[in-house]
Amino acid sequence: KNQVEQSPQSLIILEGKNCTLQCNYTVSPFSNLRWYKQDTGRGPVSLTIMTFSENTKSNGRYTATLDADTKQSSLHITASQLSDSASYICVVSVTGGGADGLTFGKGTHLIIQP
Amino acid sequence: NAGVTQTPKFRILKIGQSMTLQCTQDMNHNYMYWYRQDPGMGLKLIYYSVGAGITDKGEVPNGYNVSRSTTEDFPLRLELAAPSQTSVYFCASSWKTGNEKLFFGSGTQLSVL
Secondary structure, three states: OOOEEEEOOEEEEEOOOOEEEEEEEOOOOEEEEEEEEEOOOOOOEEEEEEEOOOOEEEEOOEEEEEEOOOOEEEEEEOOOOHHHOEEEEEEEEEOOOHHHOEEEOOOEEEEEEO | OOOEEEEOOEEEEOOOOOEEEEEEEOOOOOEEEEEEEOOOOOOEEEEEEEEOOEEEEOOOOOOEEEOOOOOOEOOEEEOOOOHHHOEEEEEEEEOOOOOOOOEEOOOEEEEEO
């Protein structure tokens, strides 16, 4: 069964600090891995999409890494801001899975304190 | 651009009542999806559509129905509401599958009491 596990479940850090969120997956055959940011009361918004051949992808202060051999990904947030408080969702897509080929993680709830 | 618009934002239903969650997108996307998000769980796919007139079941379709008469609109119908359908519902769209990102609406919070 395809699974996506995220850790930690929740995280509290001080404004200006860096943090790293983890995603492990057992999805096969792997197509791509996505990170989404979900603000409270809003829908998820795409941060990055990485295919098998991509190790790193950045979007401003967000940097995602992918190790397809160990089936792990991380999302690193640099110099956190209050607006980074949100849930971060890891999503993995299977090759040939079509519109129903996405497996969603439960998310990491990040709180940035002033 | 409005993107993906969902209505209503909140709704309370009594057991056995029916309702339609509306979803419209203005990006001319072929693919549209309905997901539900339960507390502490990952999003689950209810139904999806690959174009006007074509719909298919996702992982958790029981108790729901959809239609896709136009490219823009993809309503989700709950016929006999049950407490298990209490959830937050998200509509999403994409140009195609593969490496295309999903664009989500802001969600409908539904409580069935």
